[in-house]
Amino acid sequence: MNNPFIFAPGNITVHMVGIGGISMSGLAEILMHRGIKVTGSDLHESDMTNKLKNMGAVIFPSHDASNISGQNLVVYSAAVPQNNPELVEARNKGIPVMERAELLGVIMDHFQQCIAVSGTHGKTTTTSMISQVMLEGGLDPTIHVGGMLDTIGGNTRIGSSSWFIAEACEYKDSFLKFRPSLAVVLNIDADHLDYFRDIDHIRSSFESFLSNVRNPGTIILNFDDPQTRLLSKSLTRSFVSYGLNASDADWTSEDISFENGCASLSVCHKKTSWGRIKLSVPGTHNISNALACIAACHSMGIARTSIIKGLEGYKGTHRRLEDKGMKNGIRVMDDYAHHPTEIQASLSAARALAAGHLICVFQPHTYTRTYELLDDFSRAFALADTVVVTDIYAAREKDNGLINARTITEGINKNTGNAVYVSSFDEIVRFLDENAQTGDLVITMGAGDVYRVGELYLSFAGSP
Missing domain, CATH: 3.40.1190.10 (Mur-like, catalytic domain)
Known part of the structure; x- marks a missing residue:
């Protein structure tokens, strides 16, 4: 490969843009185990970034050209734009730049x-x-x-x-x-x-x-x-x-x-x-x-x-039909499903677990996917008794104005008539508090941060 030095321990430093991501953080751990020094940047502090800090990684809380100061390689994920100031600075300084998947491929080759x-x-x-x-x-x-x-x-x-x-x-x-x-x-x-x-x-x-x-x-x-x-x-x-x-x-x-x-x-x-x-x-x-x-x-x-x-002995992975807890006899689960095929499969599994009504809280993931697969999303929720749709999680994208959560809510209602749009997580928690009954199953669904709704609901004290 072009970068065989990345596994050579010693005075080699790799900088990782977006080091807190699920894949980037793991790759950082593998590199550090191999004796490579790691720096990185991420806008959000998390358990993963704290773990890497404790292992010796230097992590910056912003994406800034000043974070690039003599590293031997800069790694970024597909979600990072090419005009990221750290990538621009690395190229200006002649530091090799590598996409995350290429790094994983190099690791595999070892x-x-x-x-x-x-x-x-x-x-x-x-x-x-x-x-x-x-x-x-x-x-x-x-x-x-x-x-x-x-x-x-x-x-x-x-x-x-x-x-x-x-x-x-x-x-x-x-x-x-x-x-x-x-x-x-x-x-x-x-x-x-x-x-x-x-x-x-x-x-x-x-x-x-x-x-x-x-x-x-x-x-x-x-x-x-x-x-x-x-x-x-x-x-x-x-x-x-x-x-x-x-x-x-x-x-x-x-x-x-x-x-x-x-x-x-x-x-x-x-x-x-x-x-x-x-x-x-x-x-x-x-x-x-x-x-x-x-x-x-x-x-x-x-x-x-x-x-x-x-x-x-396999009991599951977090965010895959994960049990989050019980509240007043109401079971709360979370699932990562964010594609119509995945939604139907996960709802089928959840339906078999629900003694009462099945309430799905859905957060669409990316504008492109929601727009391109709108018809499929509109037909995907037949197994739920109620679908609470919240705003689209943008992830790597910007709002192009072509699609919003109200549009997908209307599409679901044309097919199964069981959807309601609720914007904020706090409002969804109040909706669940007022509508969920003993024996019901509430499942949050999506690849963004919708899992927080279940956590907020479980800790919600109720209306005064």
Whole structure:
């Protein structure tokens, strides 16, 4: 690679723009473990930035050219604009600049066996499942996951073996920087349409990703997903398939039952009984994620007993159908779903857990996604009794004036008539206090900061 020095301990310093992000913070931890000095900048103080400070990182509370003072490399995420003053200053000073995904790819190249989990939906959960099984199987992996996993006490674990596992995000073709030895494709759906032209463009990107898999290497594909199945027809190398409803897949399931929303299932490998598993996370979508995990871990040579024990011990990742607490007999959960397909899957799981009404508090994520997928969002909430829609979380975008939360509320009401727009989090808390009843389930949903609504509601003392 062009920057082999980044793993050389000594007087090497890497500066990370937006160091508090879920991925950037983990990469900083990996670099520091390798003896690299780390500086960074972030506008928001958080548990992650405080942890890195305690490890010795120097973190600035603003993005400023003065933060660049002789570092050897500057790393930024895809969400950072090119006119960021730190990037401009680094280039002016001739300091190499590298995008986050390229750094992750360089790190991957230092491991003999690396797993990359891709797909529009389910990456964090499936990566976490596989990680838990790898730990159970004694592989001692280095783990880099896009969520907080209690098993490893955060989003990153430093192992001492040659195994590495990470999520592979398709946004802006980021995962094309990776050369994994094992790649999983969970699904291919229309998303990130601020970058991709259409579904064909997205599928082509996944095809390019798979062309980077090392040889020998392993490819795992979901045959339930039509776009992934279509992709398989263009591959010139062998692959392993799985599917809930695909009888021609290598890994399938049968005899599925549910208890408290969680599935028990018999797993078959090439039409032969392999074993029975009882999951500890709810939802039919997690059966599919579990099959992906089994297919991947079996390909790694992990023992069946370790796969079963690891999967059955997986209790979930934060912000993925996460239980937040109970209040007056009302259950409060939170989920990261921010795409129509994810919303439907998570509501299906939540519906099975709700004794009474299901109330969904939804915060749309990015103007582009909300605008491009408006019709799909409008049809996604049929399983909820009430949908409280709040303002769009802009993330990396600016308001273009084409879409707002009232528009999506109107779209939902044209289809299912169950939505109400409420602007502020405090007003949503009061709405829940006045309308939620014992036995109801309240689920906050979105990739922004909507989880705070559940926390505020649980601590709300009520009207005077």
